[in-house]
Amino acid sequence: MIASRRAFLKTAVLGSASLVIGFDGSGLLYAVEAKPGTQFQPNNWVRIDLDGSVTLTIGKSEMGQGVRTSLAMILAEELEADWTRIKLAQASPSAVFDDLGTGGSDSMRDGWRTLRKAGAAAREMLATAAAARWKVDRASCAASNGAIVHLPTNRRFDYGALVTDAGKLPLPKEPSLKNAADFKIVGQRTPRIDGRDIVSGKALYGIDAKIPGMLHASLERPPFEGAKPKRMQEEKARAIRGVRTIAKTSRGIAVVGDTTWAAIKGRTALAVEWDDPPAGAFDSEAHEKLLEAASRERGFITRTEKPPPATGAVAKTIEATYHYPFYAHAPVETMNCVADVRGDRCTIWVGTQAPNKLQKQVAELLHTTPEKVEVNLTLIGGGFGRRLAVEYALEAAEISRVAKAPVQLLWSRPDDMKHGHFQAASVHHLAGGFDAQGAPISWRHTKAGSFHNISPLDPKEVHDAAWYQDWSWGTYDVPYAFPDIETAYVTVDLPVKHGPWRAVFAPSSVFAREAFIDEMAHVHGTDPLAFRLDLLRGADIVKAGTTTIDRRRLRRVLEVVRDKSSWGSPLPQGHGRGVACNAYFGHTYIAYVVDLGVDHDGKVRVERVVAAVDCGIVVNPIGVEQQIEGGIIWGISSALGGEITFRGGVAQQGTYADFAVARMRDTPAVEVHILPSDASEPFGMGEPPVPPIVPAITNAVFAATGKRIRRLPIRPEELKAV
């Protein structure tokens, strides 16, 4: 599989394709090369061979979001390709693909804009070629299922037969896109294109890459930044059968062996003892106190809505502080990478969300140029933002350079858990004001958190409100119609590695916001779902900082979960029902109603979740459902599972036993309602399901027990019946 993918890309680079066109930054088509040949490759994304087989290039990393399937659906739709005959190629970083990256739930929007045009251009060129051969008007020809048909006579040419002619044609500047009403593939429930490979064990992940002469490495990293080894047993490690080299690198000490097992055993035998942590090394408990104090500062004001003069004075204020912990990504496939450094060249096999960044950084490390670093992408056994960092590839490249051999570096589970770039802790201070009549009129939300440190901040960036908003999703974009709003951000330094995690900055902010709205509803004496709907009246389209929110879409998802969950119907003793909603960047709108029970020991069991989603145009309903289900399970892990804590600069958790994630027994019945949307494009689904699920759970816990959860994860001892 890897070999054929590379062969394809090489072919493209050699230019044996008849015509290559691409897209510049603004998404415009441009011609790169025009040579006669045996393939029709009108752009970077589509290639048709003489035998009629269609190869679609996927420019996003597949990590479970089904992107290979959904992007292929979009391309195949506009191309009118025969879905059963398409092949996929994965784009690798190159001069043509110079900005690959998967994150922020933007694959569908990107793809929708770029790939439809690519597919349509190819379709038009094929139709023009067929019309010229028949000497008929192109308007009398139509594309259908991998062929161009002359409608009046029913003559047809398979795409393969048109390859040579189409390759000589000029590019259509503005190919006409299909009408949504004519879609045959987009919107259909489409099983994963790689589903059979997965269930038969043939799907290839980074960990499965094998190349001739490959050695295996296990890397002992400094437990905290700046730690130096005090002692190690090199002789003992070398005595382990199969150990070849002990590679001292700038990133730690690697044991390299013939097998993974030799490397693991060698590392254990090496028994590196590190410096003791300095006094004052990072401690998450102390950090939480700093965050809490910071949350009471004024901070940088990210959004202000000044109350109109008619607004009454605040007669009553309620306040609360919400604590959000550190979490690990904990994908089941631990970080790994194969690197083969030879002189100034390097070949990499890796699962990554950031291929070009990886290529560039490996090139810098090796003092070479990016085009000398070939990056082959595999499937990813769980990304969630973790694989936007590329340090594991840099480690592998360094080890390969020292070992002078191709090396597979595999992280152990504790390596993965302790050396993650974590979801950062934050503390939120909220205040809500009511006027003399008891109407909710003011909203204050200050988030104390930390900027990501997995890549340096750009010193050129202006630190204005928009910039701060970017660090505080879910805070400034409160969708509710308070006449008086002020949101703020306070920065607290965080020395441990932290970076994007599923839904990035939103989960903590939306937890605090949606839980506190519930508190206000309670004080107001109103049903929390009705309270939200009331606060979503007024202008339908509102500007919340840099985000535009369509309150109609948010109301609709709330109304659907209200109706489908039999909201308001009685529940047994010890049970509760909670609601929460969110508009993710004004793109994807989701509401949940959660039913749960709390037992005598304070153990929470989520029993049922009703979800409603408006994510714009739905490309693959199966994918949307899967992401909602997965997002719910992710949220159950953060509400009821483990957290990461630090002592002496080191994460204390190292396994799924001490950083618990949801299992089958924690799984509720899930009902997903996908709403018809008036949006004109598809929006992301990987991240948006995550933020509102945790507050829906904690609000249900309040309904069941009368106890407000203001610190995650939920601690059963605090809910124990007394």
Place this chain on the structure above:
Amino acid sequence: MSEIGLTVNARKRVVNVDDDMPLVWILRDTLALTGTKFGCGVGVCGSCTVLENGKAVRSCQIPASEAKERAFVTIEGLSLDASHPCQRAWLEEDVAQCGFCQPGMILTACGLLRDHPNPTDEEINTVMSDSVCRCGTYPRMRKAIRRAAALLREQKR
């Protein structure tokens, strides 16, 4: 280091490995059967699950010295063409997300259905909860297990 004979997917294999090398590495590194995954190495995630006489076992917990003379089936050997009822059910219910945990999950489900041809929710919970899917495919997995159970019963008839 010793010569160890074992049967994998109905094929006799002789490997030359350390006595303490876990079966998961014999399968993955020595025999290049990478369908069996590694997720923790300490028996708590289930990614490395294989079958022995129809029973699900964790290959990271079986050292070579103990794997000797035993017979295992990996995901590659479950069927030639993804036609095993569990694989079919998994496809029909569109279970997989990233897919990494899925070989282990499918084989764990095979073991469950051997002992409980018509499993209750509780039985599904008990057996499947020893395995981790970080993508959260559990709701679909539950459906797939029920579907596989029905397919298996049909097959027996």
